[in-house]
Amino acid sequence: xxxxxxxxxxxxxxxxxxxxxxxxxxxxxxxxxxxxxxxxxxxxxxxxxxxxxxxxxxxxxxxxxxxxxxxxxxxxxxxxxxxxxxxxxxxxxxxxxxxxxxxxxxxxxxxxxxxxxxxxxxxxxxxxxxxxxxxxxxxxxxxxxxxxxxxxxxxxxxxxxxxxxxxxxxxxxxxxxxxxxxxxxxxxxxxxxxxxxxxxxxxxxxxxxxxxxxxxxxxxxxxxxxxxxxxxxxxxxxxxxxxxxxxxxxxxxxxxxxxxxxxxxxxxxxxxxxxxxxxxxxxxxxxxxxxxxxxxxxxxxxxxxxxxxxxxxxxxxxxxxxxxxxxxxxxxxxxxxxxxxxxxxxxxxxxxxxxxxxxxxxxxxxxxxxxxxxxxxxxxxxxxxxxxxxxxxxxxxxxxxxxxxxx
Numbered sequence: 001x002x003x004x005x006x007x008x009x010x011x012x013x014x015x016x017x018x019x020x021x022x023x024x025x026x027x028x029x030x031x032x033x034x035x036x037x038x039x040x041x042x043x044x045x046x047x048x049x050x051x052x053x054x055x056x057x058x059x060x061x062x063x064x065x066x067x068x069x070x071x072x073x074x075x076x077x078x079x080x081x082x083x084x085x086x087x088x089x090x091x092x093x094x095x096x097x098x099x100x101x102x103x104x105x106x107x108x109x110x111x112x113x114x115x116x117x118x119x120x121x122x123x124x125x126x127x128x129x130x131x132x133x134x135x136x137x138x139x140x141x142x143x144x145x146x147x148x149x150x151x152x153x154x155x156x157x158x159x160x161x162x163x164x165x166x167x168x169x170x171x172x173x174x175x176x177x178x179x180x181x182x183x184x185x186x187x188x189x190x191x192x193x194x195x196x197x198x199x200x201x202x203x204x205x206x207x208x209x210x211x212x213x214x215x216x217x218x219x220x221x222x223x224x225x226x227x228x229x230x231x232x233x234x235x236x237x238x239x240x241x242x243x244x245x246x247x248x249x250x251x252x253x254x255x256x257x258x259x260x261x262x263x264x265x266x267x268x269x270x271x272x273x274x275x276x277x278x279x280x281x282x283x284x285x286x287x288x289x290x291x292x293x294x295x296x297x298x299x300x301x302x303x304x305x306x307x308x309x310x311x312x313x314x315x316x317x318x319x320x321x322x323x324x325x326x327x328x329x330x331x332x333x334x335x336x337x338x339x340x341x342x343x344x345x346x347x348x349x350x351x352x353x354x355x356x357x358x359x360x361x362x363x364x365x366x367x368x369x370x371x372x373x374x375x376x377x378x379x380x381x382x383x384x385x386x387x388x389x390x391x392x393x394x395x396x397x398x399x400x401x402x403x404x405x406x407x
Contacts, residue, residue, distance in 0.1 A: 029212040030129070030407040037125045037205045063100070065262035066093040083274035093262035102254040109247045116243060119236040119406070126406040128205055133215045134394040136198035139191045141390050145383035146191070150184050152379065153177055173368050180376060216393045217400055217407075232322050235404030241318055245311040252304045258295035263288050326402045329395060336392050343385040350378035 069091045077083035095103065157177045163169040202211055232238060254260065264287040272279045296304075357371045 029214065030217070033129055033202075033206050033208070033212070034122060034126055034407040036207065037129065038122060040205070040207055041121075041125065060103070061095075063095055064093060065095045065099065065260070068092050077274075084272075086271045087268060088270075089266045089268040092265045092267075094265050096259055096261075096263050098257060099254065099259035099262075102250060102259055105250055106247060106254075109243055109250065113240060113243045113247065116236050116240040119404075120240055122406045123236050123401070123404055125205065127401050128201065129407060130397045130401060132198045132202040132205065133211060134390075134397065136195055136202065136211055137215060138387065138390055138394065139195035139198065141387055142383070143188060143191050143195070145386060146184050146188050149379045149383070150181060153181055153184070157181070169368075173372075176369060176372055180372070215397075217397050218393055220400060220405070222396065222399055222403070231403055232319060232326070235322055237404065238315070238318055238322065241311065241315050245308070245315065248304070248307060248311065252296070252300075255300065256294050256296045258289055258291040261289040261295070322402065322404075326399065329399045329402055333392065333395050333399070336388055336395060340385065340388050340392075343381060343388060347378065347381045347385055350374065350381050354378050 071087075071089045071091060073085075073087045075085040157174065160169060160173050160177060164171055164174050199211060203209060264285075266285040266287070268281075268283045268285065270281040270283070272281070294301075354371070354374045357374055
């Protein structure tokens with residue numbers, strides 16, 4: 001078998017990466033990884049010097065706007081030492097009906113805010129998990145391509161060495177191949193480190209030793225192009241900021257209406273006595289504040305206006321950032337699709353060029369170095385095409401992350 005025929009056959013061994021990386025993700029595995037990460041984070045926060053949840057007892061009264069108070073008074077006559085007046089009052093600061101309704105709304109908003117904070121934490125952990133999963137996967141694909149490239153070069157090196165030892169080829173051919181193998185080994189070192197760092201991050205987050213095999217999320221719907229505004233409005237960060245603004249508005253409206261001023265109910269026992277009379281009385285008194293005008297001071301109003309402006313700017317900035325990020329990812333996705341088409345064409349051309357050069361290099365019409373460089377380009381193009389397919393799946397996960405969709 002001639003060297004040309006052997007090299008041509010080696011070139012034809014190059015194939016596209018297996019489509020096994022394009023399979024749908026096992027959502028249960030990814031969801032379980034997220035749940036495990038949240039549980040571990042909660043456990044770490046509890047062991048970080050914070051009080052256990054069982055020792056935190058916070059509550060608010062449904063009807064009282066403060067603590068009850070007791071007032072006791074004793075009045076004696078200066079003219080008649082036998083005349084005195086004693087009074088005992090129990091004072092209850094009762095929430096007004098308006099404040100009771102406002103507190104109920106604030107409580108509901110607070111619960112919604114807490115739910116969004118939990119969702120935002122889940123989204124943050126999802127981002128870290130997605131980062132570790134896809135960095136590990138990309139490194140694995142690159143390593144697989146390097147191994148395959150190295151195997152092909154080893155076979156070619158073995159064939160060339162036999163011809164070189166027989167004196168049919170110069171030793172420079174072997175040295176060129178060995179240099180390519182050294183470059184592959186150097187690249188493999190960096191990829192091994194990248195893969196190890198990604199695995200360490202995943203293990204730190206989940207406590208699991210192995211990364212799931214099925215990590216693609218392409219089975220999950222991504223309809224950002226149809227109604228992007230509605231989708232972004234469901235983003236946990238946007239929801240959190242919006243709810244916080246609503247809560248602040250409700251609080252200032254309650255203050256303006258004077259709802260925080262309680263209705264004071266006093267239960268009074270009074271004893272009046274002198275030389276002739278010993279009178280005992282029981283009574284009740286209600287003190288209701290008059291809500292005329294606004295109960296806000298100019299300072300309070302100015303502070304709220306400033307805080308409200310900052311909340312509005314925060315919402316606008318967040319929306320613009322989310323929309324810009326999503327648009328950027330959509331453009332990157334289209335760019336990868338365009339690259340895939342061009343890389344497919346480039347791979348076909350590289351294979352054809354390598355085959356044609358192999359036919360004439362034995363006739364000294366082209367140098368061995370030129371042929372080897374074209375051969376390496378064909379293998380590199382094949383690797384880029386395989387990585388492009390994985391990068392599309394990774395970008396899909398990044399789009400889900402940008403939309404606020406957790407694992």
